[in-house]
Amino acid sequence: xxxxxxxxxxxxxxxxxxxxxxxxxxxxxxxxxxxxxxxxxxxxxxxxxxxxxxxxxxxxxxxxxxxxxxxxxxxxxxxxxxxxxxxxxxxxxxxxxxxxxxxxxxxxxxxxxxxxxxxxxxxxxxxxxxxxxxxxxxxxxxxxxxxxxxxxxxxxxxxxxxxxxxxxxxxxxxxxxxxxxxxxxxxxxxxxxxxxxxxxxxxxxxxxxxxxxxxxxxxxxxxxxxxxxxxxxxxxxxxxxxxxxxxxxxxxxxxxxxxxxxxxxxxxxxxxxxxxxxxxxxxxxxxxxxxxxxxxxxxxxxxxxxxxxxxxxxxxxxxxxxxxxxxxxxxxxxxxxxxxxxxxxxxxxxxxxxxxxxxxxxxxxxxxxxxxxxxxxxxxxxxxxxxxxxxxxxxxxxxxxxxxxxxxxxxxxxxxxxxxxxxxxxxxxxxxxxxxxxxxxxxxxxxxxxxxxxxxxxxxxxxxxxxxxxxxxxxxxxxxxxxxxxxxxxxxxxxxxxxxxxxxxxxxxxxxxxxxxxxxxxxxxxxxxxxxxxxxxxxxxxxxxxxxxxx
Amino acid sequence: xxxxxxxxxxxxxxxxxxxxxxxxxxxxxxxxxxxxxxxxxxxxxxxxxxxxxxxxxxxxxxxxxxxxxxxxxxxxxxxxxxxxxxxxxxxxxxxxxxxxxxxxxxxxxxxxxxxxxxxxxxxxxxxxxxxxxxxxxxxxxxxxxxxxxxxxxxxxxxxxxxxxxxxxxxxxxxxxxxxxxxxxxxxxxxxxxxxxxxxxxxxxxxxxxxxxxxxxxxxxxxxxxxxxxxxxxxxxxxxxx
Ligand SMILES: Nc1ncnc2c1ncn2[C@@H]1O[C@H](COP(=O)(O)OP(=O)(O)OP(=O)(O)O)[C@@H](O)[C@H]1O
Ligand SMILES: [Mg+2]
Numbered sequence: 059x060x061x062x063x064x065x066x067x068x069x070x071x072x073x074x075x076x077x078x079x080x081x082x083x084x085x086x087x088x089x090x091x092x093x094x095x096x097x098x099x100x101x102x103x104x105x106x107x108x109x110x111x112x113x114x115x116x117x118x119x120x121x122x123x124x125x126x127x128x129x130x131x132x133x134x135x136x137x138x139x140x141x142x143x144x145x146x147x148x149x150x151x152x153x154x155x156x157x158x159x160x161x162x163x164x165x166x167x168x169x170x171x172x173x174x175x176x177x178x179x180x181x182x183x184x185x186x187x188x189x190x191x192x193x194x195x196x197x198x199x200x201x202x203x204x205x206x207x208x209x210x211x212x213x214x215x216x217x218x219x220x221x222x223x224x225x226x227x228x229x230x231x232x233x234x235x236x237x238x239x240x241x242x243x244x245x246x247x248x249x250x251x252x253x254x255x256x257x258x259x260x261x262x263x264x265x266x267x268x269x270x271x272x273x274x275x276x277x278x279x280x281x282x283x284x285x286x287x288x289x290x291x292x293x294x295x296x297x298x299x300x301x302x303x304x305x306x307x308x309x310x311x312x313x314x315x316x317x318x319x320x321x322x323x324x325x326x327x328x329x330x331x332x333x334x335x336x337x338x339x340x341x342x343x344x345x346x347x348x349x350x351x352x353x354x355x356x357x358x359x360x361x362x363x364x365x366x367x368x369x370x371x372x373x374x375x376x377x378x379x380x381x382x383x384x385x386x387x388x389x390x391x392x393x394x395x396x397x398x399x400x401x402x403x404x405x406x407x408x409x410x411x412x413x414x415x416x417x418x419x420x421x422x423x424x425x426x427x428x429x430x431x432x433x434x435x436x437x438x439x440x441x442x443x444x445x446x447x448x449x450x451x452x453x454x455x456x457x458x459x460x461x462x463x464x465x466x467x468x469x470x471x472x473x474x475x476x477x478x479x480x481x482x483x484x485x486x487x488x489x490x491x492x493x494x495x496x497x498x499x500x501x502x503x504x505x506x507x508x509x510x511x512x513x514x515x516x517x518x519x520x521x522x523x524x525x526x527x528x529x530x531x532x533x534x535x536x537x538x539x540x541x542x543x544x545x546x547x548x549x550x551x552x553x554x555x556x557x558x559x560x561x562x563x564x565x566x567x568x569x570x571x572x573x574x575x576x577x578x579x580x581x582x583x584x585x586x587x588x589x590x591x592x593x594x595x596x597x598x599x600x601x602x603x604x605x606x607x608x609x
Numbered sequence: 610x611x612x613x614x615x616x617x618x619x620x621x622x623x624x625x626x627x628x629x630x631x632x633x634x635x636x637x638x639x640x641x642x643x644x645x646x647x648x649x650x651x652x653x654x655x656x657x658x659x660x661x662x663x664x665x666x667x668x669x670x671x672x673x674x675x676x677x678x679x680x681x682x683x684x685x686x687x688x689x690x691x692x693x694x695x696x697x698x699x700x701x702x703x704x705x706x707x708x709x710x711x712x713x714x715x716x717x718x719x720x721x722x723x724x725x726x727x728x729x730x731x732x733x734x735x736x737x738x739x740x741x742x743x744x745x746x747x748x749x750x751x752x753x754x755x756x757x758x759x760x761x762x763x764x765x766x767x768x769x770x771x772x773x774x775x776x777x778x779x780x781x782x783x784x785x786x787x788x789x790x791x792x793x794x795x796x797x798x799x800x801x802x803x804x805x806x807x808x809x810x811x812x813x814x815x816x817x818x819x820x821x822x823x824x825x826x827x828x829x830x831x832x833x834x835x836x837x838x839x840x841x842x843x844x845x846x847x848x849x850x
Binding site: 360361366367369370371372373374375377378379382385386389390462463465466468469470471472473607608 | 656659660661663680681682684685687689691693695696697699700703704707708709710711712713714715716717718720721724725734735737738
């Protein structure tokens with residue numbers, strides 16, 4: 059196993075960047091600060107959810123205390139941690155397959171198959187452990203403090219927590235390894251990335267709905283607690299399907315008694331046994347599912363003489379450049395999901411939320427129609443179009459996405475103006491689609507047609523500005539050196555900056571809407587973007603050759 | 610013809626010049642081999658000729674057209690094979706070649722003939738409809754070669770073109786280089802291998818540390834190999850194989 063542990067260390071380092079972070083702390087304070095900032099940001103964005111969960115647990119304890127059932131707090135923690143490790147586990151295991159860091163180098167090393175799987179397992183386990191720690195931490199903390207438990211309680215809880223993810227994660231591997239091996243799914247990486255993206259969105263939507271529901275039910279958390287606790291409620295079902303979860307909660311709750319200790323021991327032994335069984339029975343299968351994972355099936359289609367005319371078709375350089383932009387963007391799942399796909403997705407999410415949650419629908423409805431104020435209707439519908447249109451990041455990542463391919467382009471007799479035009483049209487095309495979709499949505503919300511039409515024109519003018527500014531940012535500060543397409547897309551400052559600029563523009567619109575009377579306002583709505591557009595255009599026109607040559 | 614005059618290039622804010630005042634003339638009708646150890650400045654020179662990088666000073670003319678002043682026209686003269694064939698992996702070979710054809714404004718018939726002919730010669734015809742990401746290193750190299758040659762450019766600029774090619778394809782390429790030069794046009798290519806240079810080049814240039822230290826035929830180089838300045842480089846390029 060020592061080889062396996064060594065390998066696990068490398069995996070963990072390369073996936074979580076620990077040693078890089080420590081190096082940064084010493085030598086590159088700026089980078090380290092960035093990392094810490096990012097972590098804080100993530101923690102901050104999760105803090106709302108965490109707070110709610112904590113509040114819920116406290117409420118639950120108090121309520122159940124009256125019927126002497128407060129132990130359910132622990133059971134709930136165990137159940138949630140197990141379910142979530144199972145869910146996240148599936149995602150993690152699949153992701154590990156596709157971001158196979160080992161590449162061929164590790165496969166070529168003399169490492170036993172079992173060690174290989176063991177190292178991967180440990181790597182995935184780390185994430186699951188973090189998830190488990192959060193849920194168990196809250197449950198155990200609330201219960202422990204409220205009932206005034208001693209140190210032994212916490213020690214037992216920690217031991218239980220460490221072992222909780224093992225069985226669910228093993229189940230994930232048991233499910234996915236054969237799937238990958240016999241379904242040949244490693245070759246369908248793109249499909250999986252898109253499905254994964256969809257799943258992520260789905261989880262976000264469901265979460266949003268739950269939060270809304272939780273916030274809106276008059277009865278408050280009591281209802282939820284009752285529905286969790288009742289016969290055939292969540293806890294009951296999970297307890298029956300996944301019996302070890304009962305062992306764990308018994309082990310923790312009855313930590314002072316022998317029977318409790320036996321429960322815990324049984325659980326620990328079972329966990330180890332399951333992991334061992336996993337390694338023993340699927341290592342070979344795992345190995346053969348990893349080998350050859352980068353193969354692509356070839357169809358071996360010859361070009362036939364009779365199709366020559368169709369296959370080799372001349373196009374104008376601009377249209378050829380445009381179609382190249384589209385293909386490169388739409389065929390790379392990371393680009394597609396974070397780009398054009400958003401245009402379809404955001405409105406879809408809005409529709410789902412409106413239809414499922416009538417209340418917020420009513421709010422929006424009264425916001426738009428209730429005021430009967432043309433000014434604000436125009437502001438909101440323009441703002442919506444600008445928002446959806448600017449989230450594609452098509453132009454604000456347009457140079458970075460080329461990576462080293464930009465040098466191939468530079469060696470070709472392509473006029474910089476044509477290249478940039480193609481990139482602009484690419485962005486504007488999806489901006490156009492975005493505003494049409496938003497327009498239809500607004501029509502459905504009974505916004506008058508002439509308002510939609512006006513905001514369509516104004517919104518697209520603003521989007522043109524945003525797209526040009528995105529291109530200008532990219533020409534000046536591209537991120538051309540990267541090893542993985544996530545980087546130019548998701549870790550690109552220009553793209554973030556553009557979203558801020560967009561919000562700033564919407565903010566300015568709000569201010570003028572508030573302070574100017576209706577007639578001048580519509581004029582201002584047209585004139586401001588036109589002036590901005592002219593400025594951006596003049597700048598670009600003047601500097602394009604210089605910036606392009608400098609890349 | 611390629612004329613390089615007093616060209617210097619420094620990367621970013623580096624102190625050391627990657628190219629230090631180089632002068633070179635590659636004539637019509639010749640194959641010119643550009644040799645030098647790793648990091649000597651071969652790729653840098655080529656990137657300046659092809660307009661990928663900006664030079665600090667000096668000028669480069671390709672068939673009399675100034676690369677700085679008239680980049681588009683200059684690039685139309687050139688067929689370029691980069692040192693690394695990693696290109697647009699998400700496209701198919703065919704899409705890539707069609708794109709090149711559009712950029713050079715070739716009409717469909719001409720491009721169909723030329724592509725099919727070259728693909729036949731390099732034996733990757735059956736792979737053209739596949740995604741470039743499924744190509745082997747050598748296949749990518751061949752695809753890039755076809756892209757560089759299909760538009761009949763008068764000046765070929767090839768950065769280590771033999772690397773990754775199988776012997777048969779390397780032979781084909783050498784034969785094509787010869788034909789091209791014999792028809793009065795220009796071939797400029799870089800290599801580490803003196804033996805290749807000796808076999809195919811009419812003249813060679815040797816660059817080291819950003820300076821050109823020799824230009825002439827291989828015979829002339831051999832005669833002068835006892836010159837102190839050339840002795841080391843000669844050893845580096847020949848004996849370490
Ligand atoms: N992008 C870059 N940034 C900074 N310096 C660079 C860059 N590319 C090359 N250099 C430096 O310029 C010098 C010349 O490099 P160049 O790539 O031209 O060498 P080469 O002769 O092609 O070498 P090789 O035989 O390895 O291909 C080297 O010192 C190198 O470190
Ligand atoms: Mg080189």
